[in-house]
Amino acid sequence: MNESEKIWWNGELVPWKDARIHVLSHVVHYGSSCFEGIRCYKTAAGSKVFRLREHVRRLLESAKIYRFAVPYDKAALVQAVLDTIRANKLEACYVRPVIFRGYGSLSVSPAGIPIETCIAVWEWGAYLGKDALENGVDVCVSSWSRAATNTFPTAAKAGGHYLNSQLIKMEANQNGYAEGIALDPNGYVSEGSGENVFLVRDGILYTPALAHSVLSGVTRDAVIRIAQDLGFHVRERAIPREWLYICDELFFTGTAAEISPIRSVDRLPVGEGRRGPITEKIQERFFQIINGAAPDPDNWLTSVPG
Ligand SMILES: Cc1ncc(COP(=O)(O)O)c(C=O)c1O
Numbered sequence: 001m002n003e004s005e006k007i008w009w010n011g012e013l014v015p016w017k018d019a020r021i022h023v024l025s026h027v028v029h030y031g032s033s034c035f036e037g038i039r040c041y042k043t044a045a046g047s048k049v050f051r052l053r054e055h056v057r058r059l060l061e062s063a064k065i066y067r068f069a070v071p072y073d074k075a076a077l078v079q080a081v082l083d084t085i086r087a088n089k090l091e092a093c094y095v096r097p098v099i100f101r102g103y104g105s106l107s108v109s110p111a112g113i114p115i116e117t118c119i120a121v122w123e124w125g126a127y128l129g130k131d132a133l134e135n136g137v138d139v140c141v142s143s144w145s146r147a148a149t150n151t152f153p154t155a156a157k158a159g160g161h162y163l164n165s166q167l168i169k170m171e172a173n174q175n176g177y178a179e180g181i182a183l184d185p186n187g188y189v190s191e192g193s194g195e196n197v198f199l200v201r202d203g204i205l206y207t208p209a210l211a212h213s214v215l216s217g218v219t220r221d222a223v224i225r226i227a228q229d230l231g232f233h234v235r236e237r238a239i240p241r242e243w244l245y246i247c248d249e250l251f252f253t254g255t256a257a258e259i260s261p262i263r264s265v266d267r268l269p270v271g272e273g274r275r276g277p278i279t280e281k282i283q284e285r286f287f288q289i290i291n292g293a294a295p296d297p298d299n300w301l302t303s304v305p306g
Contacts, residue, residue: 001122002122002123002124003016003017003122004016004088004090004093004120004121004122004123005087005088005089006084006087006088007019007084007118007119007120008080008083008084008087008118008119008120009116009117009118010116010117010118011080013083013084013087016120019118019120021100021102021103021116022102022103024103024106025100025101025102025103026100026101026102026103026104026105026106026110026113027100027101027102027159029106030101030108030160031158031159031160031161031162031163032066032100032101032110032158032159032160033098033099033100033101033158033159033160034059034062034063034066034068034098034099034100034156034157034158034159035059035062035096035097035098035099035157035158035159036055036056036058036059036095036096036097036098036157037055037094037095037096037194037254037255037256038050038051038052038055038081038094038095038096038097038255039092039093039094039095039255039258040085040090040092040093040094040095040121040304041092041290041291041301042091042092043290043291043292043301044291044292045292045303046303046304046306047085047090047091047092047303047304048290048292048301048302048303048304049081049082049085049095049301049302049304050218050255050290050300050301051218051222051300052078052081052082052302053074053078053302054218054221055097055218055255056074056077056078056081056097057074058157058216058218059077059097059099059157060073060074060077061155061156062155062156062157062158063099065153065155065156065158066156066158067110068099068101068115069115070099070115070117071115071117072117077097077117077119078302080097080119081095081097081119082302082304082305084119084120084121085121085304086304086305086306088121090121090122090123092123093121093122093123093124094121094122094123094124094255094256095119095120095121096119096120096121096122097117097118097119098117098118098119098120098159099115099116099117099118100115100116100118100159101113101114101115101116102114102115102116124256126258127194127254127256127257127258127260128178128179128252128257128260129178132178132257132260132261133258133259133260133261133283134261134275135261135263135274135275136251136260136261136262136263136270136274136275137177137178137179137252137260137261137262137263138176138177138178138262138263138264138267139172139177139178139179139180139181139192139262139264139265140171140172140175140177140180140181140265140266141180141181141182141183141241141244141265141266142167142168142171142172142180142181142182142183142193143171144164144167144168144171144180144182145182145183145184145185145190145213146164146182146183146184146185146190146191146212146213146214147161147164147185147213148184148185148213149185149211149213152164154213154214154215155210155215155216157215164182165193165194166193168180168182168192168193169193169194172193179192179193179195179252180192180193181197181244181265183241184208184212184213185213187240187241188208188212188238188239188240188241189208189212189239189240189241189243189244190208190212190213190214191208191213191214191215192252192254192257194254194256194257195217195252195253195254195256195257195260196208196214196215196217196219196220196252196253196254197250197251197252197253197262198220198223198250198251198252198253199239199243199244199247199248199249199250199251200247200248200249200250200276200278200279201243201246201247201248202248203232203233203278204232204233204234204235205224205227205232205233205234205235205278206234206235206236206237206239206243206247207220207224207234207235207236207239208236208237208238208239209236209237209238210236212238212239217253217254218255219253219254219255219258219259220253222253222286222300223253223259223282223286224236225298226282226285226286226289227278227282229285230281230282230285232278244265244266244270245265245266245268247270247271248270248271248276248278249261249270249271249275249276249277249278249279250262250265250270250271251279251282258283258286259279259282259283259286261274261275261276261279261283263275289301
């Protein structure tokens with residue numbers, strides 16, 4: 001890991017190496033955490049955090065679903081993220097807030113167990129490899145499905161859910177793919193281990209509706225709005241698996257993956273087998289907004305005070 005200096009822990013900035021928990025903490029045994037992944041970009045006008053308020057909102061919604069009594073509100077957490085970036089003097093970084101059940105008892109019931117809130121930041125480059133954004137990645141359809149409705153609430157970004165993501169990612173990597181796309185329990189396309197998915201067919205964008213066991217991605221929402229702004233139709237719906245093989249373009253969206261084209265699925269080329277023109281247009285606008293080269297009408301960027 002690219003270690004930085006300080007981690008925000010329940011309101012204090014502590015040295016990176018001192019941010020430790022006990023091995024018998026509830027979270028270690030039962031996956032009881034909610035977290036976010038956020039990016040802070042270096043721009044000509046200083047460091048800017050992408051959609052910070054939306055990420056903090058989702059963090060608090062995840063915590064609400066899992067009945068965490070979080071002692072901080074949205075404004076306090078937004079400020080804490082900015083303070084942590086500034087304290088670490090990083091111009092560009094990945095931001096990881098995590099709220100978890102700490103040390104108290106190992107009963108499955110979390111009653112009486114303290115809630116811990118931490119924010120770490122560190123330097124992190126392209127998630128799916130250096131040239132993924134331009135050349136695209138090779139993926140497979142996972143043999144693992146996403147969780148069925150009313151098992152794990154996929155609107156929550158919770159630690160335990162990522163055991164399923166690990167199965168998808170490990171299987172894909174061991175078979176030589178950069179990532180796996182999982183189906184929902186009914187066999188419709190759901191998402192990658194840590195990314196939402198979009199496809200293009202006949203000039204129209206399609207992405208699985210939220211009912212298909214997907215996380216409501218902040219980048220997914222940004223891409224829907226950018227695509228509509230550029231004049232494309234976007235349809236959120238059920239997507240059969242075979243559309244992955246016959247679409248013209250396919251790409252992942254996510255904070256870590258940003259907008260990453262997919263060039264093959266199960267060894268079948270997607271379209272021409274490289275980044276498609278609509279993917280490129282959306283990617284271009286996305287990075288223009290981040291860099292300040294295109295307007296930011298919805299205030300997606302929050303400046304990190306110097
Ligand atoms: C399972 C899963 N789906 C989708 C996403 C994309 O979400 P976002 O764009 O908010 O990062 C992520 C990443 O957070 C994820 O872990």
